Amino acid sequence: MILTVTLNTALDITYRVPSLRPHTSHRVTEVVERPGGKGLNVARVLAALGHEVTVTGFTGGATGRIVQDRLTAVPGLVDALVPVTGPTRRTVAVVDERSGDTTQFNEPGPTVTPAEWSAFQETYADLVPSVSAVALCGSLPPGVPVGAYAGLIRTAKAAGVPVLLDTSGEALRRGVAARPDILKPNADELAELTGSHEPLRATRDARRRGALAVVASLGKEGLLAATPEGRWRATPPTRIRGNPTGAGDAVVAGLLSALVEHLPWPDRLTRAVALSAATVRAPVAGEFDRDVFDELVGRVEVTTDVSAA
């Protein structure tokens, strides 16, 4: 059982319109709704890979009920979301069919009360001892203390459970100091954390700040990993075109699933890159294309990073 934490869950709504014209009225031609928030996306990919996953975080109101109804329909996925009074936020992505471009509107989400935050911490502490790995994913909702991830990392480490952190900004800065087993930043998050836009230097610096291993996702250049066992680059065999939504969450799912299967680092990175590419290529944002994954997993190139010598 893997545990994913999504403190800022969402109902992701996608609208298709023939052409976006600001300050006019649009008839939406297609509406797609799905549970959102990085940890829920990671959980869906893990479940599709055949892993049992428990999801926790916060849920509230009518939108929260829709999110939970959808999650319980996913085989292998256990709902341990903690109720809050305010309604789970919506995100609305408006896709312009003419250009393919997306215009995004993100609601702020409910403010979590101190009592709700305490209730979550209890639930989390009860769940952690029986899982094989934990993923802490995404932004913090209003009301949750900025050091939240640091505390959750310490709880996992005290229970001897490996923990991966995927967040940004101050939550990332505070979290990394609590020594997560794996940090999964993208290029921007890594640069913001370390002040360096040079990935090799930045991953080394992120390890010095506390992360045991750092796996940076560098878009089309694949992954750069700095770990206690060595340093690697993993790159997809071809330039993958498509929708990058959820590609980073697929990397997290790939890393975690391979971790609990006790695969060595090069195999973890191979799986993560192939899953990420198969997500970019899938017709539905955030899903992954199984055939593309099966085809790519044998063709990802993993090289030992000689510059680390």
Added chain:
Amino acid sequence: MILTVTLNTALDITYRVPSLRPHTSHRVTEVVERPGGKGLNVARVLAALGHEVTVTGFTGGATGRIVQDRLTAVPGLVDALVPVTGPTRRTVAVVDERSGDTTQFNEPGPTVTPAEWSAFQETYADLVPSVSAVALCGSLPPGVPVGAYAGLIRTAKAAGVPVLLDTSGEALRRGVAARPDILKPNADELAELTGSHEPLRATRDARRRGALAVVASLGKEGLLAATPEGRWRATPPTRIRGNPTGAGDAVVAGLLSALVEHLPWPDRLTRAVALSAATVRAPVAGEFDRDVFDELVGRVEVTTDVSAA
């Protein structure tokens, strides 16, 4: 008791954003949700005026539950909405705080099945005999026959209950032939129905097509009424600035409330104009400002239309 019919109910969501920039991501600074659809707006104004109102139409899914929860919180309002399988549509209005302009996205709404349409007609036929007036408002959802309003008008007339129609396009064209007691088109709807952009000529023509009385809402020029008792113009005393959302629904509520209070036509028009202006002036879209209403109701100018002589 007044009955309002809203076949295409909605959950109206308003987002405020600092500035709308197409093809970028926006943090929404304020979210406001309210039940929508013209008949529900009319019902809210009627309830605020102290009238008892029953609302019917269709409701479904999680969005429908939110709409119903909000409606039952309104004193004097009775929920007789008929369940459908598909979810009630959302509308999303994005207000650009810099320019004040609104960009609107309207979901299509659920397709109503023949069985659901039959269930509605039964509910409607059960309600009509015990009410003092009926308002049929707004567009028809997918699946409802285009002649729907004509049938609902005939049912009301057979029960001796006065009926007002406020819709557009083919639903209006088919509905007017069933001889509604009052037709409430705006300038565009009237022109589309009659082919004439000259309101005096067009209101006369709409009466020839079947409407017993026609009250055209002409924006800042107020109302133009052609009735069996005479022809009138009613104009607000000053140019009213603000948000016109819901101004037409306030006209309907004004006309209907004054009808059931047996007021003469000039008083009905005075109330409708004052309510409409008080809605434009209100800070919340679709609400009306009670003080502005009380102040304006004594200052609306109603003139007998001499050109009708």
